[in-house]
Amino acid sequence: MSNFKENEIRAIRDIIINFLSKYGMYYENIDAQKQVDLFIQEMKNGLEGKESSLQMFPTFIEYCGIVTEGEPVIVLDAGGTNLRSALLTFDKEKKPLVKNFKITSMPGLNHEVTKDNFFETIVSSIKDILGSSDKIGFVFSYPVKMFPDKDGILLRFTKEIKAREVEGQLIGKNLIDMIKKHGFSSKRIVILNDTVASLLAGISEFYERQFDSFIGLILGTGMNASYIEKNSEIIKGDISGLNPDGYQIINIEAGNFGKGPRGEIDLKFDSKTLEPGSGSFEKMFSGAYLGGLAEEVLRFALRDGVFSKNFSENFNNSFVIESKYIDGYLYFPPKDFKMLKLLEKMDDRDRIKLYYLFDNLIERAASLVSVVLASAILRTKKGIDPCHPVCITAEGSSFYKMKNFQSRVDNYLKGILIERGIYNYEIKKVEDAILCGGAVAGLIG
Secondary structure, three states: OOOOOHHHHHHHHHHHHHHHHHOOOOHHHOOHHHHHHHHHHHHHHHHOOOOOOOOOEEEEEEOOOOOOOOOOEEEEEEOOOEEEEEEEEEOOOOOEEEEEEEEEEOOOOOOOOOHHHHHHHHHHHOOOOHHHOOEEEEEEOOOEEEOOOOOEEEOOOOOOOOOHHHOOOEHHHHHHHHHHHOOOOOOEEEEEOHHHHHHHHHHHHOOOOOOOEEEEEEEOOOEEEEEEEEHHHOOOOOOOOOOOOOEEEEEOOHHHOOOOOOOHHHHHHHHHOOOOOOOOOHHHOOHHHHHHHHHHHHHHHHHOOOOOHHHHHHOOOOOOOOHHHHHHHHHOOOOOHHHHHHHOOOOHHHHHHHHHHHHHHHHHHHHHHHHHHHHHHHHHOOOOOOOOOEEEEEEOHHHHHOOOHHHHHHHHHHHHHHOOOOOOEEEEOOOOHHHHHHHHHHHHO
8 A cells, every 4th residue: 555645646747757858858848740650752753762760671571352262271380589481371261270280499590500500400390391382471570672473682780690501591591492402392471571471460350341451560579560562652673564553562661760759768778789780660669678668767767866765775786678668568467576576675766667668668669559550551542431440450469469559559549630621441450460471472472
């Protein structure tokens, strides 16, 4: 039971608000409408081949609601610490049947590997199902420049994968070459990233629902989104042969948005990361970075005397905050031993201050994610009819585990859109979205 009165809590909260505002980190200081305008302009510039922080990669995967029943497809999912594989088939009710599911470590995770080692590891993970289908949907969630044949060149690895020989290489072609070395026939491979897979999973799962358009959102280790764009709006690159009245999925690479409302502590934290200046937007809130950012915010607060003298003097400089600690603390009480040791050094006022610090970061994250989603909806001008809303298929542990995060995003998104006109959407979750989306891509080719 708390011993604090309302005016005392307000005073403690105001200390945190003033501290965060001083460094440009307070969520209420974000001008969401301005950020949406900047984001949409960067989207337009990216589509037109102009200088932009958003790469807006065409995927050459056309909008399609048709999923073949009963045909097996091999699915690979590479995008973090694990490589997942399975054989997937859709039944008559369009429900996915997953067989031979397997998880192995991503090649190059722990040490540098050669190109041959990289693709050898992948093929070895699917040798037992290679004879079951001639189609592969490969969810490859790293920056890739796609081509009309659905193959793509890896621009660079992220997430600490060490396989420099693979960078600059065609992923699909190299995988096919390795498959042939193992004595199997050639396969038709479609390369896509996890946001595209999430979008396609929404199309597959809700095929009976008359959605006006679809968006895929990933908020886990990193952050990205995809949406459906008219071909005639894509001026950059080689899109010859595509119907100008047709549509295709665009991988925004939203985590690279370079005009976000970064504060002084954001900039300090970015300077300490492995690739300063890269992925600056997702470094403000995605799972891989939120813990580190929270730690930097706390250290600024300690330096400014925001917390008690006892806590400041006894705080262990080697203490590392992980993103999961933030979730645990906000849901309280934290179960992690390290957080419990931290709490031992705090008085009740310190605990309330830390709660407001962490909660601000989650609230800010929701505001920034809503900017991405609103920009995609406004860009397409879809969802005006309430009977035909836009479907947002959201995927990622951070989206669903951060405290009240989905409801916060929903609140900010509605706030942005209501000032722009009439737009309707629904946020959906699909089980095994990435595998299902990869299967859809492999089937539609």
